[in-house]
Amino acid sequence: MSKNVKEKAGVGSEPFPGAFLNPKKEVNLTQDILGLLIEYYSSAYENYSFVSLSNIHNALPEAISVLPKVTKFGRLRIGAEVIGSTFSARHTRSANILSQFILDDNDSTDVFPGQVQFFFEHTIHLEEGTKTHALAFVRWYVRTDDQRSRFHCQINDDNLKISNIELWDKNFYELSRDCIIPVHNILGRFVAGNMKIGKKHPKNYLSVIPINRKIHI
Numbered sequence: 001m002s003k004n005v006k007e008k009a010g011v012g013s014e015p016f017p018g019a020f021l022n023p024k025k026e027v028n029l030t031q032d033i034l035g036l037l038i039e040y041y042s043s044a045y046e047n048y049s050f051v052s053l054s055n056i057h058n059a060l061p062e063a064i065s066v067l068p069k070v071t072k073f074g075r076l077r078i079g080a081e082v083i084g085s086t087f088s089a090r091h092t093r094s095a096n097i098l099s100q101f102i103l104d105d106n107d108s109t110d111v112f113p114g115q116v117q118f119f120f121e122h123t124i125h126l127e128e129g130t131k132t133h134a135l136a137f138v139r140w141y142v143r144t145d146d147q148r149s150r151f152h153c154q155i156n157d158d159n160l161k162i163s164n165i166e167l168w169d170k171n172f173y174e175l176s177r178d179c180i181i182p183v184h185n186i187l188g189r190f191v192a193g194n195m196k197i198g199k200k201h202p203k204n205y206l207s208v209i210p211i212n213r214k215i216h217i
Contacts (some may be wrong), residue, residue, distance in 0.1 A: 016134055016183055018078035020071075020119055023088050028068040032175060038066050039177040040135075041124065048126065066124060072127065073119040076136070076183060083145055083189060085136075087118035097138065097189040100212060101178060113168055113208045114138040119183065134183045141206060142169035149197065149205070167205035168194055 021099045029037065034052055050066050051059040066147025074088025095116045100109055116138050123132045145149045150167055193207040 003049075008121070012135060014184075017181075018076060018080065018157045019074035020073035020096040020121065020134070021082065022075055023074040027070060027072050029070055033180075034066065034068050036177050037122065037182055038133075040180045041066060043177065044124070050124075064124060064126065070120040070122045073121075074077075076119050078183075078186075081189070083116060085116040085118045096187065096190050096192050096208075097136075098208075099138070099181055099185050100187060110143075111187060112140050112143075113166075113192075113206070114140040115172075134160055136181055136183055136186065138179055138181060139210075140178065141176075142173055144169055144170050144205070164209070167197070167207045168208055170204065170206045 009121055031052075031191045038052060043050070049063040051063045053065045053067055055062065056065045072087060074085050075091055076083045076145055080095065082091075083097060084094035086092050086095055096112050096113060097116055098113055099122050100111050119134070119136050121132055121134055123130060144167060189211045192213065193209065195205050195207045196202045197205065199211040
């Protein structure tokens with residue numbers, strides 16, 4: 001997928017300078033996650049039609065079946081940086097990542113914090129040959145409705161968005177295609193904390209503190 005997220009274009013593929021780390025397990029994706037993976041491939045390869053193996057008999061003759069079998073990993077190493085996931089309980093604290101998305105309402109972009117559930121490799125068979133994809137399954141935190149709450153820790157009164165700490169809702173968005181991203185789209189990690197704001201009706205927020213090291217490939 002394109003590194004320039006505003007272009008909205010898949011421009012090929014490339015290996016990433018890193019490696020998946022244990023724990024490692026061969027599993028079959030659940031039907032709901034498999035459906036999201038099919039949506040992901042349909043977006044990444046617009047000239048192809050993809051379908052689950054269970055629905056191949058009702059699909060077009062040229063449709064490509066997406067098998068549920070994947071190799072699941074608990075960690076990802078890129079350079080000196082190691083990102084964990086909830087799949088590896090010992091490394092959940094390092095599972096917090098940032099990635100950039102296009103907003104549907106005005107075509108602008110924003111960086112979202114999320115928690116990696118697991119990393120995985122998946123192979124599909126295209127006309128030009130077999131391709132193995134290095135992907136992450138991520139749950140994304142919900143944006144706060146109030147911008148002043150999000151940038152409560154701003155460091156410049158003239159620019160609301162100049163802040164080294166952002167506050168986000170502690171809940172996750174519902175599952176969607178955006179939960180599956182190529183590992184190349186990981187911008188970096190963040191440290192998660194808790195912050196309560198408000199006097200009459202205080203509310204707990206997730207504090208997002210970006211780590212300065214950028215690992216976007």
